[in-house]
Amino acid sequence: MASVSAPKSLQGSLEYVKAPQRDNIGDNSQVIELVTTVLKDVRERGDAAVRDYSQKFDGVSLDQFEVSPADRQHAVDQLDKQTRADTEFAIENVRRFATAQLGTILPLEVEPLPGLHLGHTVIPIQRVGAYVPGGRFPLLSAPIMTIVPGKVAGCDEVVACLPPNAHKAMVAGCHLSGADRIFLIGGAQAIAAMAYGTDSVPAVDKIMGPGNAFVNEAKRQVFGPVGIDQLAGPSEIFVVADSTGNPELIATDLLAQAEHDVRTRVGLITTDKALAEATLKEVERQLRDLATAEIAGESWKNYGEIVLCADDAAMIAYSDHVAAEHLQVHTADAHGFAKKLRNYGSLFVGENASVVYSDKNVGTNHTLPTMGAGKYTGGLWVGSYVKIATYQWLESDAIRAVAPAAMRQSDSEGLEGHRKAAAIRLERLNAVA
Template structure:
């Protein structure tokens, strides 16, 4: 593998200052509750809030502010995301079985009671971000969904959160919102798990509260890689890479190809398209720092290298995209064929865009309806099952020197044991 364009070396950043800063915020919110939230909101967002919760009137005004086309498109996206989440939920079956006479085993999929969805503010009003976390939670059967988003968020984001099914919405952002959802305050109830993307402060706060609450993942900057052979179209590839590069200056766009011509033409095409891109300031910084074009000798090498990268979004632009796609293992979401641009999943087609980054796709997938479900086992026995299982349990307990275990097992065979 050789590079036509290599990413710049990344300096290891000292996380100690960030870790300490976030720990202090978490502790302050845990002890100070709503007062601490108001103080941090004034400090970081320059907003003085009387009420932390978004009122029904504010939600009504947000929905009324939508133009007809925006509301229609928003509802269409909600329908698509809901439909796919429901189809996913239908694949998760409860289990009841009797593997041996009198031995009954099974499992249930039980939704968490209360979920907290962080909806970022940031550079752009990401209307789909609210839908991607809230809708799967409601489809899973979560009783109460709490949404937190920074104050002065675009009204359309509030409308999106409400229409997606959030039960309560709070105008609190950043690490302090994570703390509030994890520990609870006078206004914001503690949740069972926190999901949703955010900046490095939100991510570090999620890392520190893990264990107190469950998490979806620790997401980093957006990533997109395209795997292409000589049939790849440099214009389409460049457009897709820049579409993700405009998220953030830390975004990671890349191309892995078996064709030097495609690689070099994509490099030229990126420069051409940047010249007319309104978000070029951000996209160029991301491309210059993290952008990569890798040239591989054949598809085998390209697939192996892509599995090592394990990107958040992985596009396959080859002559046999379905065949190549089946050979890939590590990705957050796979986009098979050049028609399947990442932007469709990012916004509206139905699959979730909250996906693993930073090679985490080696061991996990993205947020989905199953994120909010606990698969909990159960068992019950009839006398025939006890007669078969108990002697094994007795002998195993004896070998391990666990007399209490042995007695509990033997009692079911002989009531006079204890």
């Protein structure tokens, strides 16, 4: 199980109190062929293929994929008062945090040499696609996380796709979050439609949002002609804890994520054997009464793990190896310990910082890297919706400074055209002088 096995340097410092039974990365291999077929078909047949796959996979046949303005408003009107208030509370928190983040992404212009002006500008992506998973439950926060940052960033158009059998409240969430267009298309066919465009769905420049293994694989395959935010697969949560950890809290948080999907990966990394054993018992106890135990229990059985580490150094090293999507820190000095960790999607410092708050409404984005991607990237944020594009312009002093070196370098590389492009400007400048 390559995705969960420890590096050789740590193998003598770890003991599995509960080992995972399956590898959720290797389990993705079976979807590749099917996704390849779906993408090719949608690219060639457009709406007709999308309609066929919607019928095949979702059991829904639609004459029109786009949700009309009247149906959008009807979905909002059907929300009960408290659900709408809670949704708008979450939207405002996400908007507030995204706006603060955007304020840190500043244009730049410097003059490193006299007359040499270098800079970058911040350009919103023109059209983005937001995939909104339907899943087993109506995840009302899902559209907020993918749509609101795009509107804050200033994208011209945010196109949302969600499965046709998704709860109507999800349509309302897309509308309230500011989606310019909403389409009832799910799965790999939605990714194909947004990537290639159809008669109904406009081609987008970048696709955002998490999904199941089929959505994830589709995003991987279309990357290139269109951008993607990241490969955000089934959810993950790990907790790093010392002897001060509370097994009831830890078990509760592990199962809260495990109920997302039968492929969710959850785990505890600890230096305390008593806590490891108590947490194992507590998970089994809570599963007996959990309404979503059918899903959470399968996830726990197949992908759950509890790892006992020899010391703090091994605990940190193993956590960084896992690079969990959600990483909770339950140690005596949680803030101090958190500073020693470097690989994760989002960090939850102290036992009060449950993943559920970020999942729902505090304002940080819940679309995060999984399957070890936290080693090289962070999660979805407002910066994902803009491009940082450089520019330069030169005055006479700068040409005199850089042209001779550029000519010599081009000459040494055997690139005569490059040398001439630098030389002609210097020659024209000298002729005027």
